Amino acid sequence: MVIRLAAVGDVHLDEDVVGRFRPALEELPECADVLLLAGDLTRHGTEAEARCVAEEFGGLAVPVVTVLGNHDHQCDQVPQVVKVLEDAGITVLEGNGVVLDCAGGRLGIAGVKGFGGGFAGRCASDFGEPEMKAFVRTTTDSADRLGAALRSLDCDMLVALTHYSPVPDTLVGEPLEIYPFLGSYQLGQAIDSAPTALAVHGHAHAGTERGTTPGGVRVRNVAHPVIKQAYSVFHVGDQLDTDQVSPIGQSGSQRSWS
Amino acid sequence: MTDRDIGADPPDEYVEAEIQRLLVEDPAVAEQGITVVRRERALVLYGEVESPHRREEILRRVSERFPDVPITSDIGVIGAQAPTEIEQLP
Ligand SMILES: [Fe+2]
Ligand SMILES: [Fe+2]
Numbered sequence: 001m002v003i004r005l006a007a008v009g010d011v012h013l014d015e016d017v018v019g020r021f022r023p024a025l026e027e028l029p030e031c032a033d034v035l036l037l038a039g040d041l042t043r044h045g046t047e048a049e050a051r052c053v054a055e056e057f058g059g060l061a062v063p064v065v066t067v068l069g070n071h072d073h074q075c076d077q078v079p080q081v082v083k084v085l086e087d088a089g090i091t092v093l094e095g096n097g098v099v100l101d102c103a104g105g106r107l108g109i110a111g112v113k114g115f116g117g118g119f120a121g122r123c124a125s126d127f128g129e130p131e132m133k134a135f136v137r138t139t140t141d142s143a144d145r146l147g148a149a150l151r152s153l154d155c156d157m158l159v160a161l162t163h164y165s166p167v168p169d170t171l172v173g174e175p176l177e178i179y180p181f182l183g184s185y186q187l188g189q190a191i192d193s194a195p196t197a198l199a200v201h202g203h204a205h206a207g208t209e210r211g212t213t214p215g216g217v218r219v220r221n222v223a224h225p226v227i228k229q230a231y232s233v234f235h236v237g238d239q240l241d242t243d244q245v246s247p248i249g250q251s252g253s254q255r256s257w258s
Numbered sequence: 259m260t261d262r263d264i265g266a267d268p269p270d271e272y273v274e275a276e277i278q279r280l281l282v283e284d285p286a287v288a289e290q291g292i293t294v295v296r297r298e299r300a301l302v303l304y305g306e307v308e309s310p311h312r313r314e315e316i317l318r319r320v321s322e323r324f325p326d327v328p329i330t331s332d333i334g335v336i337g338a339q340a341p342t343e344i345e346q347l348p
Contacts (some may be wrong), residue, residue, distance in 0.1 A: 010291075017308045024340035031344060043288045071288065175293075198347065205291030205306065218347060225291055225306035225336050233344045 001104040001237070003157050004031060006062070008231040009038025009202020010223040012071060013052040021056055024230030029061040031233045033102040037090075038202035038222050039069025039113055039163030046075045050084035058088030063100055065091045067111040069163040069203060093161060095145030097153045108155030110194075112146040114164030114187050114201070115139040118180030120214075139184045147190035157236060160191045160199040160217075169211025170221035171204045188213040197236055270296055273327055277301065277320055287316055292333065300328040306336045 006028055011021065028035060037057065042049035045068075057064050072081055082092045091098050093111030100107045117124045117139040126136040150160060165171055165183030174182060182204050191199045192215030199213065202223040209226055211219040222232050274294050281292045281303075289312070292305035303320070307313050313333045320329055 012288075012308055016311045020308075020338040024338060027340045031341075044285060071290075074288070206293065220345075224308070224338075227341075228306075228337055229341045230338045231341065233341055234347055235344055236347045 002235045003102050003104040003107050003237075004033045005036060005107075005159065005198070005200075005234045005236060006032035006034070006231040007036040007038060007200045007220070007222040007234070008224055008227065009163065009200075009221075010040040010069065010205060010225065011037070011053075011056075012040055012043050012224075013056055014043045014049050015052060018052045018055055021230050025057070025060055028231075032062055032231075033104070034100055034107060034109075035060065035062055035064045035231065036109065036159070036161050036200055036222075037064065037066035038161060038200055039067045040071045040202055040223075041066065041069065041085075042072050042081070044074045045072040045077055045081055047077050047080040047084060050077075050081040054084050054088035054090070057090060063091065064089070065093060065098060065100075065109050065111070065161065067093050067161050067163055068113050070113070073113075093149075095142070095149060097149040099153055099155045105156030106154075108150075108153030108158045109161055110146060110149035110153060110158070111161035112142045112149070112187075114146070114162040114166070115142050115184060116164060116181045117184035117186065119168045119183070120185045122179070123185060124180060139186055143184065143186035143190040146187060147193045150190065150194035150196060158194055158196045159236075160187075160196050162187055162199070162201045163203050165201045165204055165207070165211075165219075165221065166191050166199055167211045167213055167219050170201070170207050170209065170219055172208040173206045174204050182207070188215075188217075188219075191215070191217050191219075198234060270301075273324060274301065277303075277324065277327075280320065280323060281316065284319055287312075287319055289316065292316065300330045303329065303331045303333055306334045308336060310335055 041053045097110035115138045166187035196217045199219045205225040207221045295302045
């Protein structure tokens with residue numbers, strides 16, 4: 001049994017590009033059980049741009065699950081953006097998860113936007129000025145919520161969805177100097193704290209498609225400029241024993257927008 | 259961005275920094291994925307955007323702000339076709 005995932009990130013929609021993805025999206029049911037969107041759905045995170053996303057990715061024949069990206073926060077309209085997406089039937093994750101019944105089994109998806117901070121041995125520390133500590137604590141908090149969400153899902157296969165990268169592997173092609181703004185090892189640690197089958201992220205437009213966490217979880221950067229197609233498709237055959245996945249907790253914990 | 263006049267003959271590195279920030283912070287552009295590379299004769303912009311309109315807008319905004327800096331652009335428009343291959347992950 002196989003679970004079929006389609007994924008793309010960083011579509012940065014606005015009026016000028018509405019309709020471009022739609023022909024390819026209509027073919028989704030033939031190759032995928034679900035479409036994952038890895039954040040940066042919009043250019044500036046306005047309600048109007050979110051309506052473009054709803055038009056492009058709403059009403060598809062497969063469920064659509066997303067996290068937001070940093071661009072989706074730019075205009076401080078996150079609650080409005082989320083509402084427009086949810087009204088279009090898109091599931092927006094931030095520190096929680098969802099379980100979908102697919103032909104190949106129950107697919108659990110946990111998602112957070114994530115944040116920067118850098119990678120093991122070359123990362124920011126929770127030390128010094130309040131601004132620095134706030135930066136690092138934002139990452140730690142995000143990673144903690146991702147880990148908790150992953151461990152809470154009762155499913156046959158577990159997927160982590162983030163905007164920021166959990167590993168440096170998929171950043172290759174980006175300037176080394178900006179790695180700390182592209183992701184954090186703590187997201188990888190969270191992914192490795194659960195029996196995750198696949199981690200999907202975006203954000204690194206000049207990065208590389210494939211990577212692996214230190215714990216051996218496969219990571220895919222699906223940023224649109226990286227994959228250069230409407231979406232990538234992954235057929236994951238790796239079924240987990242049910243007792244490997246914590247049976248505790250419910251599939252849809254409350255969202256934590258404030 | 260600052261409103262400070264950067265002078266008639268600004269150091270290239272500062273121009274490069276200002277352009278990089280303009281590409282992200284100018285609401286008409288808002289692109290984080292464009293690289294500015296300093297070549298001998300011009301600054302070259304590399305990257306991928308979602309539409310020809312956005313590519314034109316980038317050049318327009320940059321040359322508007324830095325009329326004396328020779329800029330060339332090698333920016334591509336990303337395709338949105340359905341994939342032809344599926345990655346099997348056993
Ligand atoms: Fe992006
Ligand atoms: Fe991003």
